[in-house]
Amino acid sequence: MSIEILPDLLGVFFFAVSGSLLAGRKGFDLIGSLLLGSLVGLGGGVVRDLVLGQSPAAFSTPVYLVAPVLAALLVYFLYSSVERIGRLLTVFDAAGLALFCITGTAKALDSGMNPVASVLLGVTTAVGGGLLRDVVANEVPRLFSSHDIYAIPAFLGAALTVLCSLNGVLNLGTGIVIAVLVFSFRLLAWHFRWHAPLAVWRRSPEAGAWTGQSSV
Amino acid sequence: MSIEILPDLLGVFFFAVSGSLLAGRKGFDLIGSLLLGSLVGLGGGVVRDLVLGQSPAAFSTPVYLVAPVLAALLVYFLYSSVERIGRLLTVFDAAGLALFCITGTAKALDSGMNPVASVLLGVTTAVGGGLLRDVVANEVPRLFSSHDIYAIPAFLGAALTVLCSLNGVLNLGTGIVIAVLVFSFRLLAWHFRWHAPLAVWRRSPEAGAWTGQSSV
Amino acid sequence: MSIEILPDLLGVFFFAVSGSLLAGRKGFDLIGSLLLGSLVGLGGGVVRDLVLGQSPAAFSTPVYLVAPVLAALLVYFLYSSVERIGRLLTVFDAAGLALFCITGTAKALDSGMNPVASVLLGVTTAVGGGLLRDVVANEVPRLFSSHDIYAIPAFLGAALTVLCSLNGVLNLGTGIVIAVLVFSFRLLAWHFRWHAPLAVWRRSPEAGAWTGQSSV
Numbered sequence: 001m002s003i004e005i006l007p008d009l010l011g012v013f014f015f016a017v018s019g020s021l022l023a024g025r026k027g028f029d030l031i032g033s034l035l036l037g038s039l040v041g042l043g044g045g046v047v048r049d050l051v052l053g054q055s056p057a058a059f060s061t062p063v064y065l066v067a068p069v070l071a072a073l074l075v076y077f078l079y080s081s082v083e084r085i086g087r088l089l090t091v092f093d094a095a096g097l098a099l100f101c102i103t104g105t106a107k108a109l110d111s112g113m114n115p116v117a118s119v120l121l122g123v124t125t126a127v128g129g130g131l132l133r134d135v136v137a138n139e140v141p142r143l144f145s146s147h148d149i150y151a152i153p154a155f156l157g158a159a160l161t162v163l164c165s166l167n168g169v170l171n172l173g174t175g176i177v178i179a180v181l182v183f184s185f186r187l188l189a190w191h192f193r194w195h196a197p198l199a200v201w202r203r204s205p206e207a208g209a210w211t212g213q214s215s216v
Numbered sequence: 217m218s219i220e221i222l223p224d225l226l227g228v229f230f231f232a233v234s235g236s237l238l239a240g241r242k243g244f245d246l247i248g249s250l251l252l253g254s255l256v257g258l259g260g261g262v263v264r265d266l267v268l269g270q271s272p273a274a275f276s277t278p279v280y281l282v283a284p285v286l287a288a289l290l291v292y293f294l295y296s297s298v299e300r301i302g303r304l305l306t307v308f309d310a311a312g313l314a315l316f317c318i319t320g321t322a323k324a325l326d327s328g329m330n331p332v333a334s335v336l337l338g339v340t341t342a343v344g345g346g347l348l349r350d351v352v353a354n355e356v357p358r359l360f361s362s363h364d365i366y367a368i369p370a371f372l373g374a375a376l377t378v379l380c381s382l383n384g385v386l387n388l389g390t391g392i393v394i395a396v397l398v399f400s401f402r403l404l405a406w407h408f409r410w411h412a413p414l415a416v417w418r419r420s421p422e423a424g425a426w427t428g429q430s431s432v
Numbered sequence: 433m434s435i436e437i438l439p440d441l442l443g444v445f446f447f448a449v450s451g452s453l454l455a456g457r458k459g460f461d462l463i464g465s466l467l468l469g470s471l472v473g474l475g476g477g478v479v480r481d482l483v484l485g486q487s488p489a490a491f492s493t494p495v496y497l498v499a500p501v502l503a504a505l506l507v508y509f510l511y512s513s514v515e516r517i518g519r520l521l522t523v524f525d526a527a528g529l530a531l532f533c534i535t536g537t538a539k540a541l542d543s544g545m546n547p548v549a550s551v552l553l554g555v556t557t558a559v560g561g562g563l564l565r566d567v568v569a570n571e572v573p574r575l576f577s578s579h580d581i582y583a584i585p586a587f588l589g590a591a592l593t594v595l596c597s598l599n600g601v602l603n604l605g606t607g608i609v610i611a612v613l614v615f616s617f618r619l620l621a622w623h624f625r626w627h628a629p630l631a632v633w634r635r636s637p638e639a640g641a642w643t644g645q646s647s648v
Contacts, residue, residue: 023360024416031367032360033415035343046267051478051488056267062332072415079416116494127467135568136351136360144455144464144568151463199465199504200456200511239576240632247583248576249631251559262483272483278548288631295632352567352576 011099015129016041016071018093038068044128098183101126101157115162122158149189157182227315231345232257232287234309254284260344268327314398317342317373331378338374365405373398443531447561448473448503449524470500476560530615533558533589547594554590581621589614
């Protein structure tokens, strides 16, 4: 699979929806919703293209701007139940993550990067937009929080993409399989609150008492 | 009008003043004031130049550094009434916005970008510095807040710049007219609290009761 | 001294430790610790390389990724006393600052930048990672806070690096001297709370009463 524009556009759309949903919850206006959606949807890809030394696709290919507009309108008309916002946001965020870790990695490989750097850039692309979203909206980024695993699914997807590409079997079929895997992994991790060990290993039992250091 | 350096420098100065004013309000020291002013004044242009694949003017043209120094000194000596800080900050921010949406768009056109991408990059240049300022100072970015219209004036200015350029009438005179238009639009929107509809369209009357969904 | 990779790698490691320490204090998990460490350690250098128009070393040279992994593991196993975290973080941050202001400046000079821009880019490299760390973790960046001097030591180190380079005496020995100077200056400033004047010069005695405007 070379870089088809469609999965990348879909990823932009999913992330843009997550941005517009957060804008809705924060009480931003419609323009703020469009801008936050654009930042989330296009931010990761712009960083990816700058690292690759290419003109960012978001600027050179105007069709990319359609996705955030659709996302902002969709959220404007369909956002009705405040209760489900967190859940919806997580689902759309996971969908964007699943697509971007593949397209980001594939674009890096296409540009001649070595496999290790391609995995790293794929993960950066996938988590970058969401990181910008949370930072700009003054929330602790879910990328870093210890509630559930976020970066590991993206890393897995990027690694599988490199493996498929090196073996010449990266095509629409395997791409869909990888995306479904990453999407399911991320949602299962969120639902069952799978999480990694804390950043610190507390030895003293008292310390362990007030902050349960548990693992998957 | 090709890219003259003067309006760009003026825009850097205006944004740098807004950054130094915020530094004063936050209780930062003189160096923090200089650094925050530099980030606000130069940040949008650095992103613009990176997207254009050029060496950022802020680094290659040392005269750009004079503007944040002047801004920090000006704020140091003239900042006296805490009450008017919010107003002053908004005025200088609007002046920077008015200049950057023109210079950013003109530079993108000069670099061979298509008109749609040039408008987008002009708006990004204009709103980028202020976004960095608010994020770094831990405030909800005024770009997204629903109190008054912020991005629309910049968008209008960028679109007018493209129109003038396509018709070969982008010169000092039309540039000043556009800048005055954008500046006035932004300040009127701020003064009269013009704002866009909220990001969500609430159907239920109860929901509408606690969060008035009003429009311009 | 041309750009040796070792001091740059050491700087990445020190900054990554500061990121992982903050992750530990914030209750992030081990993956969040690795990611925040990577962002802090590699972020400043990526910005530097993008400004220089080069492929970021963090992506093209996979050995850079070893430093954040080591840092996250070190913090995981050795973090035990919460009381000393702030102090440790400051020390590792100062060590990263001391190395990056030299390597960033030297790389800019090697790339043909003029001396003034090289100093500016060296300071940007040195303070960039820490700024990202504090912004992402939702803290007021220590770069801007008025508690103690942060950017001046980096500026001094960058200026000395340019001076040594222009006189052809930038080698391992002078590099170590500059690094020790910057490191000591920063830690002394922190310990004795040396700070610059506030961003504003208050004339009225009442205003000065509630916010003591003191200088070094």
